[in-house]
Amino acid sequence: MFFTGTRSNCDVTSAFAIARGLADDGGLFVPQEFPAISAGEFSAMTGMDYCQRAALVLGKYLTDYTAGEIRYCVEGAYKGTFDNDLPAPLADIGNNRKMLELWHGPTCAFKDLALQLLPYLLTTALKKNGTGREAVILVATSGDTGKAALAGFAGVKDTRIVVFYPRDGVSDMQKLQMTTQKGENVAVCAIAGNFDDAQNGVKAIFTDAEMKKFLLDNNMDFSSANSINFGRLVPQIVYYVSAYCDLLKDGSLKPGETFNVVVPTGNFGNILAAVYAKKMGVPIKKFICASNKNNVLTDFIRTGTYDRNRQFFTTESPSMDILISSNLERMLHLLCKGDCAQVAALMAELKNAGKYTIGGEMLKELQQEFYGGCCDDETGRKAIAEIFREHNYLCDTHTAVALAVGENYRKETGDDTLQVIASTASAYKFAPAVLKALTDKELPADDFAKLELLAELTGTAVPAPLANLKGDEVRHKKCVEKSEMAEFIRQSLV
Numbered sequence: 138m139f140f141t142g143t144r145s146n147c148d149v150t151s152a153f154a155i156a157r158g159l160a161d162d163g164g165l166f167v168p169q170e171f172p173a174i175s176a177g178e179f180s181a182m183t184g185m186d187y188c189q190r191a192a193l194v195l196g197k198y199l200t201d202y203t204a205g206e207i208r209y210c211v212e213g214a215y216k217g218t219f220d221n222d223l224p225a226p227l228a229d230i231g232n233n234r235k236m237l238e239l240w241h242g243p244t245c246a247f248k249d250l251a252l253q254l255l256p257y258l259l260t261t262a263l264k265k266n267g268t269g270r271e272a273v274i275l276v277a278t279s280g281d282t283g284k285a286a287l288a289g290f291a292g293v294k295d296t297r298i299v300v301f302y303p304r305d306g307v308s309d310m311q312k313l314q315m316t317t318q319k320g321e322n323v324a325v326c327a328i329a330g331n332f333d334d335a336q337n338g339v340k341a342i343f344t345d346a347e348m349k350k351f352l353l354d355n356n357m358d359f360s361s362a363n364s365i366n367f368g369r370l371v372p373q374i375v376y377y378v379s380a381y382c383d384l385l386k387d388g389s390l391k392p393g394e395t396f397n398v399v400v401p402t403g404n405f406g407n408i409l410a411a412v413y414a415k416k417m418g419v420p421i422k423k424f425i426c427a428s429n430k431n432n433v434l435t436d437f438i439r440t441g442t443y444d445r446n447r448q449f450f451t452t453e454s455p456s457m458d459i460l461i462s463s464n465l466e467r468m469l470h471l472l473c474k475g476d477c478a479q480v481a482a483l484m485a486e487l488k489n490a491g492k493y494t495i496g497g498e499m500l501k502e503l504q505q506e507f508y509g510g511c512c513d514d515e516t517g518r519k520a521i522a523e524i525f526r527e528h529n530y531l532c533d534t535h536t537a538v539a540l541a542v543g544e545n546y547r548k549e550t551g552d553d554t555l556q557v558i559a560s561t562a563s564a565y566k567f568a569p570a571v572l573k574a575l576t577d578k579e580l581p582a583d584d585f586a587k588l589e590l591l592a593e594l595t596g597t598a599v600p601a602p603l604a605n606l607k608g609d610e611v612r613h614k615k616c617v618e619k620s621e622m623a624e625f626i627r628q629s630l631v
């Protein structure tokens with residue numbers, strides 16, 4: 138199995154793609170073909186645990202890793218790190234809907250599924266590639282990636298990690314999770330800007346010749362833990378495969394019966410992983426792409442025009458406050474049937490004019506596979522209140538966007554197919570907004586008192602990784618301008 142770039146063709150191994158993160162021309166690495174999972178394999182997988190399922194799926198893409206290496210990676214990532222050793226359990230929430238709970242890991246959001254595994258995949262790749270250089274992981278985060286990457290990479294030999302987050306664009310709990318991070322190889326910095334500024338800054342630094350030279354002089358190489366790295370994507374395919382196996386196992390579906398997925402979307406990584414799962418044989422009928430008020434994807438799916446020239450909103454689902462969805466480039470590559478020149482041209486338009494339009498067969502196929510919908514904070518809060526009242530189920534603000542859009546999809550289309558809703562964060566990560574949905578009470582000022590109030594109101598427990606932050610020292614206090622990001626990196630690396 139080899140990988141190619143989205144903007145120009147190449148032939149690289151998975152270890153190369155994972156170590157490098159981004160192609161030299163700024164494109165993303167994609168598999169040259171999609172390996173199939175046979176009916177027999179699906180059936181065998183119903184009897185496997187999560188690690189075994191992950192090893193089977195990974196083995197089909199990472200053909201340059203040995204079976205032993207893959208086993209070492211998945212067991213390191215998923216044994217003993219998630220509640221009850223169940224990284225992606227399904228919960229029934231009534232009306233033919235299941236929550237795919239992806240927040241039982243060390244940082245209470247779905248990014249853990251990928252970022253617990255990535256350090257293992259990456260350090261194994263570096264050994265295989267044998268450059269002997271240290272890997273510098275650069276991260277731009279809308280909140281959850283940063284902490285999940287820090288938790289994954291802190292203390293990992295031969296790696297350094299530098300995280301940038303938008304100063305006013307993350308929740309208090311997210312900020313505290315990052316600024317208290319321990320470890321010799323970690324650096325965390327706020328920037329005066331939004332997530333897109335952070336992401337654009339990181340992307341520019343990646344391809345900057347001067348920075349490259351600086352790193353080489355220090356025997357280092359950049360790598361990426363953002364969802365542009367294929368090593369982030371492949372672990373996400375696993376949980377859609379695993380969910381299908383669980384649905385087969387509990388009799389919710391018969392082999393070949395289809396289901397819909399509803400995904401609260403920002404950078405388009407999570408929902409793209411579902412598309413890749415379908416390419417492998419998971420019978421997904423419709424991809425329901427749920428956005429908050431930053432509804433650039435809703436418009437794209439409905440009209441074929443992607444236009445980032447619009448107002449940016451700060452919402453109660455901050456991890457989806459994104460106007461440039463990086464992984465959409467991989468979707469375009471699929472829709473173009475692998476025509477790299479066409480993808481490169483669209484990406485150039487996005488860079489120069491801030492927008493592009495697709496039409497014809499590409500748009501037709503996009504609309505056949507996808508439904509795009511969005512909702513505002515108030516609708517999200519209503520969804521939180523309703524699902525708690527009717528089904529005693531507590532969900533966070535991102536998952537609430539998916540719930541609401543999933544309902545709209547049913548109303549608009551009459552399609553009552555089983556919905557698997559990606560539940561991407563613990564409600565406790567966004568306690569103030571969730572509390573606002575559930576009670577009119579005045580909220581206590583202290584962050585931890587808010588967590589306790591939420592526990593009291595809902596009869597659920599504060600997740601240990603959040604409760605344990607209490608009293609931790611804030612170690613990372615710096616905030617820089619966009620133009621100062623490169624300098625911050627230089628200073629933190631030497």
Ligand SMILES: *Cc1c(COP(=O)(O)O)cnc(C)c1O
Nearest residue numbers: 281403404405406407456561562
């Ligand atoms: C990152 C994130 C999302 C968006 O996922 P993408 O893969 O970027 O589309 C949604 N919800 C939460 C809680 C997240 O952390």
